[in-house]
Amino acid sequence: MQMHQTARNDLLLDVRNLETHFFGEDSVTRALGGISFQVKKGETLGVVGESGCGKSVTALSILRLLPKVSARTVGGEVRFHGRDLLDLSDREMRKIRGDQIAMIFQEPMTSLNPVYTVGRQIAEAVQIHTKASRSAAMKKAEEMLRLVRIADPERRVNNYPHEMSGGMRQRAMIAMALACSPELLIADEPTTALDVTIQAQILRLIVDLKERTGTAVMFITHDLGVVAETCQRVIVMYAGRIVEQANVIDLFARPAHPYTQGLMRSVPDRRRGRQRRLPEIPGIVPSLREPIVGCSFAPRCPFAIDICREKRPPFLDVGSSHAAACWRAEEVMGA
Template sequence: MLMQLSSEEIKVEDFREDRTIDNDVLLDVRDLETHFFGEESVTHALGGISFQVKKGETLGVVGESGCGKSVTALSIMRLLPKHSARTIGGEVLFHGRNLLNLPEREMRKIRGDKIAMIFQDPMTSLNPVYTVGRQIAEAIEIHTSAPRSDALVKAIDVLRLVRIADPERRVNNYPHEMSGGMRQRAMIAMALSCSPELLIADEPTTALDVTIQAQILRLIVDLKERMGTAVMFITHDLGVVAETCQRVIVMYAGRIVEQATVTDLFARPMHPYTKALMRSVPDRRRGKERRLPEISGIVPSLREPTVGCSFAPRCPFATDVCWEQRPAIKEYGADHAAACWHAEEVLSA
């Protein structure tokens, strides 16, 4: 279970926008394809992925390191390095507008305002030569045209919102003067300062100890529920997904291999990679003498396009068709889909 925070009431009236939380699609990603270009090779980081984020929901994105989770977020935000990366296909529709076609000036109005992002390591994401309060206030000034004095006052309020003690003093701290947990809270404060409709959290607890991880996760869930913000939660931790998300997509080698509601995914995994991930999670019921099963083999290189299923070299269910043809993602009931030639066999195994 996640650690419960104190029962002190959080005041979010100053940060809430009038918006209806319903099942309408907020973000619609269609066939997104991103490549990284080297001197002698091309890395196919994303191979045409499609998914949706609905208003007010939390969508989990899981998979091994290098599967394309962070590249997906950076492609949506258009924050990839221009000299080496390029989104070469697909659409990213936000309220029906394709973000990939917007001029940079228009994208800047959306980035940090309507869509905000929490990065993995706040120490490298926060500017070390400016105070935390100044950095939060700058975001408020840019997107609301508030004078600096008002923006600093709101920066204090938003630091209080994310449970930072003595925010009047902490607003003048530099990042190195804060602990890891406080820096992450400051990053969350910056992301929430303009009441975004969508918050992308890219493994926000990776560098934190277990106790602080639980507090940060509980804080994100609590603020999401109170402010009506949709969350795209990127993680490799299935426990986090079970605790915080309503729906989940599973990525492997730059592609989505399965997507479903959290309840259905845990009850009926239909892709062998998903099933292998779940089996590799520690379970006390297995007994002390049972070793955790591992997923044999390694993730394939993304520099060469795969002819068949990219998981075939590691899959116990693989047959000739898996090596020869890439499976399309297919629906198996309401809001559950998998890209596997042997999905029903995997389910019954």
């Protein structure tokens, strides 16, 4: 173990075979079917996929924020600095959340407390994780608001969330998340609810802050454009599994999984001509309530052959730090 760690001391988060199920009245939804990936120190990892692919469940499973009644992580490990987060007590976990791993959500209005000022909420996070005094924490809050480029931070610390615009609230959320200098920031669709010009500002802010603070970022999004602009490495998810993993340049240049390829081609792109029919991915995503035999994408896949419907493809290297779960990855990359 020790050997393993020193050899890979740039490793921050190591997720192995993570499996999360949701329990309904008479059904089990296999939201995560055993996923493995790593986040290195200081890198930005993109997690892409469409609704229901398990990208948000991955984040919530890592931070153990799933609703206890209906969901459970039933297998796997989440190693953070070598320690399995799934083994920690609730108290130990609370110390890690917000301190070493922070998270920002899509809708900042619902993740900020409406009855406290923004400054007080940031200060609270600081006080919980450091032994700072109230006034020092408030000073820190002001400093954080300045860092996320909110104009007039002296005045804005005393604002309630409703007194801020959507873009400013998301900035405040980022300020709160970064207040304790976490090593990992998990951002779940942080710009999806924002207008494009505000989105551009926030993306730029996240990239700048990442470079200044060295925080690793796990960036969850459905938007391939956002991935291309912000991430270094990307994992693509489909039906609760990772189907492809690559650095961002390789992924866009030569997607190796038919789903990744289909996803990229279905985005309108001027280089392929306007007013043309877009290539579609036929069909719909499979239900995760039934066990899936073979590759979960096979029913929609133009490359599918018999083996795809019978045996689940292993996750195999198709290049340096580029891997895909597809029996026909080579043909896909040539197409």
